[in-house]
Each structure stands twice: as structure tokens, then as C-alpha cells.
Amino acid sequence: MTNTAFDCRMCGHCCEGKGGIVVSPSDLQRLCDFLRMSADAVIAAYGEHVNGKLKIRCGEDGYCIFFRHGRGCIVHEGKPSICKAWPFFRGNIEDAESLALAKEFCPGINPDISHEDFAREGTAYLVKEHLLASDTRTEANALILPHRR
Numbered sequence: 001m002t003n004t005a006f007d008c009r010m011c012g013h014c015c016e017g018k019g020g021i022v023v024s025p026s027d028l029q030r031l032c033d034f035l036r037m038s039a040d041a042v043i044a045a046y047g048e049h050v051n052g053k054l055k056i057r058c059g060e061d062g063y064c065i066f067f068r069h070g071r072g073c074i075v076h077e078g079k080p081s082i083c084k085a086w087p088f089f090r091g092n093i094e095d096a097e098s099l100a101l102a103k104e105f106c107p108g109i110n111p112d113i114s115h116e117d118f119a120r121e122g123t124a125y126l127v128k129e130h131l132l133a134s135d136t137r138t139e140a141n142a143l144i145l146p147h148r149r
Contacts, residue, residue: 003121003125004110004113004117004121005087005088005109005110005113005117005118005121005122006087006088006108006109006110007108007110008108009107009108010072011106011107011108012063012067012069012072013105013106013107014083014086014087014106015063015064015066015067015073015083016062016063016064016067017058017062018058018062019050019055020055020082021055021056021064021080021082021083022053022054022055022080022082022139022140022141023047023053023054023055023056023080024080024081024133024135024138024139024140025138026081027079027080027081027082028042028043028054030078030079030080031046031075031078031079031080033078034075034077034078035075035078046065046066052137053137053138054138056080064083066079080140081131081133081139081140081143082140082142082143084129084131085125085126085129085131085140085142085143086106087102087106087108087109087122088121088122088123088125088126088131089102089142089143090141090142090143090144090145091142092118092122093118093119093122093123093145094119094145096115099115099118123145126143126145131143132144132145
């Protein structure tokens with residue numbers, strides 16, 4: 001399947017801002033494997049608990065601590081599912097206005113794609129890549145698509 005909805009430009013817009021990078025249990029294991037660190041060490045070095053969920057901290061510059069300007073994500077192969085899923089979040093898939101706002105924010109989203117095509121492509125991508133979530137306690141809400149259960 002060719003992805004016509006999104007082509008990452010590595011601009012970092014989606015890596016900026018506090019509080020959005022939820023680390024599920026499987027994400028934590030993937031990060032541990034990639035970084036060759038224990039879960040406790042990864043959490044101590046890079047994580048914080050916010051409202052009961054483990055999240056990646058931001059650096060002084062306001063970006064995810066794994067983002068480097070000009071290089072992108074330095075843990076790309078081990079990054080959390082929420083990062084792998086962008087821009088295919090529930091809001092953008094279910095709501096045309098949310099997608100319109102995302103198109104203004106992210107230069108990698110095809111500005112000409114219809115909401116219907118974006119939603120179809122995005123859902124297929126999330127399923128294919130095993131990125132859908134179901135546990136609101138430990139996973140990113142943006143990856144929970146109620147109609148896919």
C-alpha cells in the first residue's frame with residue numbers, strides 16, 4: 001500500500017510540546033531493547049509519570065529529549081507507538097476539522113487528501129503496523145479507535 005496521506009519531513013513539529021509521548025508497556029520494552037538499558041534506568045533517565053501514564057520528558061528546548069534538529073529521532077527504531085502513528089491519531093481519523101488543523105501544523109500531511117481517504121489510509125496503517133491501542137490506563141488515547149474493537 002502506498003501512503004499518499006503522509007510523508008514525514010523530519011521538521012520536528014510533532015516532537016515539540018510537553019505531555020504527549022505516552023510510553024505503553026510494549027513501548028518501554030522496545031526502548032529498553034534499543035537503548036540496552038533496564039526499564040528502571042530508561043524511566044529514570046527519560047521518563048516521567050503524568051496522570052498515571054509513563055511519558056517521555058521534554059528537554060530544555062521544549063522538544064522530546066530524543067529529538068535532534070537536523071537529525072530527527074535518535075531512537076527512531078525504538079520509538080513509542082504514538083510517535084510511529086503520527087499523524088494517524090483518533091482525532092484526525094474521526095474528525096475532518098481536526099485533520100484540517102493538523103494539515104496546517106504538519107508539512108508532511110498531504111494538503112490535498114480528503115478526510116475520507118486520510119481516515120481509510122490511516123486506519124489501514126495503524127492496523128498493519130500493530131499500533132492500535134486498547135488500554136486507556138497505559139496506552140495513548142489517540143491510538144484507541146473505538147469503532148475498530
